[in-house]
Amino acid sequence: MFINWKLREINLKIVYYGPALSGKTTNLQYIHAKTNPNIRGELVSLKTRGDRTLYFDFLQLELGQIAGLKPRFNLYTVPGQSYYVGSRRLVLQGADGIVFVADSQRERFQANVEAVKDMAENLRSLGLNPESMPLVLQCNKQDLPNAVQPSVLQRRLGMTKVTCFPSVAIKGTGVFDTLKAIINLVVAQAQKKL
Numbered sequence: 001m002f003i004n005w006k007l008r009e010i011n012l013k014i015v016y017y018g019p020a021l022s023g024k025t026t027n028l029q030y031i032h033a034k035t036n037p038n039i040r041g042e043l044v045s046l047k048t049r050g051d052r053t054l055y056f057d058f059l060q061l062e063l064g065q066i067a068g069l070k071p072r073f074n075l076y077t078v079p080g081q082s083y084y085v086g087s088r089r090l091v092l093q094g095a096d097g098i099v100f101v102a103d104s105q106r107e108r109f110q111a112n113v114e115a116v117k118d119m120a121e122n123l124r125s126l127g128l129n130p131e132s133m134p135l136v137l138q139c140n141k142q143d144l145p146n147a148v149q150p151s152v153l154q155r156r157l158g159m160t161k162v163t164c165f166p167s168v169a170i171k172g173t174g175v176f177d178t179l180k181a182i183i184n185l186v187v188a189q190a191q192k193k194l
């Protein structure tokens with residue numbers, strides 16, 4: 001959270017975290033495509049040639065008011081491939097909330113588990129408490145025949161207390177439900193601090 005009192009703006013950072021290819025970039029692309037250009041910035045992506053996220057994707061939204069301040073939500077993704085651990089930690093720095101985008105395909109189960117572990121470790125190494133971080137779980141790729149039920153995934157990832165949304169990000173299903181839920185959590189937390 002960063003407040004610019006002069007401009008009366010509050011900057012809040014939401015990070016889309018998860019294993020490689022779970023659909024994090026697709027979430028941001030859909031949000032970008034469906035929001036009014038007057039309230040959002042451009043989608044900035046730093047990609048490799050294979051269209052994979054190299055550092056992060058970034059999208060800014062301006063919505064509503066918090067205690068008389070104008071909130072700017074800065075949405076980031078992380079690169080999921082295991083060797084980008086340094087970039088993931090960097091992107092997590094200063095996070096106010098996290099959307100964990102799980103890949104619901106059965107064969108990606110272990111990748112999800114590892115990403116959850118990696119997320120907790122990175123948060124701790126940044127001095128952030130994984131338990132108190134606003135978090136929403138998105139069970140993406142529910143359209144695929146080998147997709148696991150959200151409730152099963154939620155339980156096996158140890159996230160039974162976390163709000164969970166099934167999604168098909170390529171069609172936009174569940175994308176805004178997820179975004180609204182994390183925004184609500186982040187705003188509630190920010191209001192407590194203000």
Ligand SMILES: Nc1nc2c(ncn2[C@@H]2O[C@H](COP(=O)(O)OP(=O)(O)O)[C@@H](O)[C@H]2O)c(=O)[nH]1
Binds near residue numbers: 019140142
């Ligand atoms: N079938 C299906 N494919 C998806 C879905 N969401 C994303 N994808 C595809 O999965 C691949 C990886 O998505 P991307 O957003 O780049 O993943 P990221 O690595 O998490 O940023 C792309 O080919 C997407 O089109 C989904 O809900 N269903």
Ligand SMILES: [Mg+2]
Binds near residue numbers: 024053078079
């Ligand atoms: Mg990506």
